[in-house]
Amino acid sequence: MTESKDRSFPGAGLSRRTLLRAATAAMAMPAVAQATSAFAQEKLAGSGQVVVYSYGGSFTAGMRKYVFEPFTKATGITVVDVTADFAEPQVKAMNQAGRVDWDTAFVQGFTYPAMHEAGMFLPIDYSLWDDESLKGVPDSARLKDAVVAFFSGTLLAYDERAFGKSSPKTWVDFWDVGAFPGPRGLSAPNPEYNLQFALLADGVAKSDIWPLTDEKIDRALKKLDEIKPHVKKWWTAGGEAPQLLISREYAMTTTYDGRAIAAIRQGAPIRMVWDGAYGKNNYWVVLKGGPNTENAQRLIAFVNRAAIAAGFTQGTGYPGANVNQLQHLPSELVPLVSVNPENASKTIIEDAAWLAAKRPDGKTNLDHIQERWLAWRAK
Known part of the structure; x- marks a missing residue:
């Protein structure tokens, strides 16, 4: 399998016909799930356990219900989940220590x-x-040692109770505290998101966002100066932003799409705006030196079945890479998720290669953005 540089939305080219078929797809779920279970019992059966990282909160609760429990039932393998906001620091530390848990x-x-x-x-x-x-x-989602686990979007969300018939539709509206009054929320640990949103609010075309040159960073930070006094809290954990909307501490905020979807499906008065969303791929990996790597391979094979991928999406709000999952999703969920072509077309995909590239001083572009961000926050 060759590694593709295509960072396009998995499923972005799906037809309207496919979406319409999703309206009746739920009726077929039991039969598909039964076939998936039979496949797993035949090819993926095992014993023991597998230690799986996830993000906690509603994300992990959804995975337990829609992925882990069906996996255990079908294969006999117990899933032990561990949680953290981000996996990379712990994975690097375990790798350096020579003990991968x-x-x-x-x-x-x-x-x-x-x-x-x-x-x-x-x-x-x-x-x-x-x-x-x-x-x-x-193919673009299947690398040699990684596979796209889900495509996540960070987008504008608002409390529908805070506004009348006129609701925010763009990042220009997010910055317009006169027309759309109320406290704002922005992410503290992800400056690249905020820089993109600020540039869009300042009139930069979507096609011109990347790369985030030093000139664009200066422009974005200047625009962020305008909204900074209205940011009531800089959220750090994924579940914070929707909760602060629900409690009316925010009128408008950035948020992860999956967290917002989970809240909406529980009845929260939240509305999502996909225009100008920040999109990125997140990968499943099997850690070298892990205690149960064969079972990890079985889990990744299991979750990439269309019916289980649809379950992953229902449980977390973040679509897995199997584009056939839209045939199995409940019709009310299809308009909310990132693999819906309408939402995909409004999303700006991060240039991950550029973020990881080294600058003349040896630091990555992302390192440079982080340094600029921390200095700006400290002002």
């Missing part, structure tokens, strides 16, 4: 290249995958 992790697109080059991951065993999975997961 996890079997799988999610890694971000811009951290993958260096960790790949350092040999931290095992090759993905695609021989365990069935034909449906290999056809449904695009």
Whole structure:
């Protein structure tokens, strides 16, 4: 399997016909799930356990219900989950210490290249995958030692109770505290998101966002000066932003799409705006030296079945890479998720290769952005 540089949205080219079919797809779920279970029992059966990293909160709760429990039932393998906001620091620390306690992790697109080059991951065993999975997961999503776990978007979300008939639709509106009054929320640990949103609010075309040159960073930080007094809290954990909308501490905020979707499906009065969303790939990896790597390979093969991928999406709000999952999603969920072509077309995909690239001083572009961001926050 060759490694593709295509960072396009998995499933972005799906037809409207496919989306319409999703309206009746839920009726077919039991039969598909039964077939998936039979496949798993035949090819993926095992014993023991697998230690799986995830993000905690509603994300992990969804994975337990829609992925881990069905996996255990079908294969006999117990899933032990561990949680943290980001996996990379712990994975690097375990690798350096020579003691790897996890079997799988999610890694971000811009951290993958260096960790790949350092040999931290095992090759993905695609021989365990069935034909449906290999056809449904695009070649661009299947790397030698990683596979796209989900495509995440960070976008604008607002409390529908805070506004009347006129609701925010763009990042220009996010900055317009006169027309759309109320406290704002922005992410503290992800400056690249905020820089993109600030540039869009300042009139930069979507096609001109990347690369984030020093001139663009200066322009974005100047624009962020305008909104900074209105940021009530800089959120750090994924579950904070939706919760602060629900409690009316925010009128508008940036948030992860999956967290917002989980809250909406529980009845929260939140609305999402996909225009100008920040999109990125996140990868499943099997950690070299992990205690149960064969079981980790079985889990990754299992979750990439279309029906299970749809379950992953239902549980987390973040679509897995198998594009056939739209045939199995409930119709009310299809308009919310990132693989919906309408949402995909409004999203700007991060240039992960540029973020990971080294500058003349040896630092990555992302390191440079972080330094600029921390200095700006400290002012």
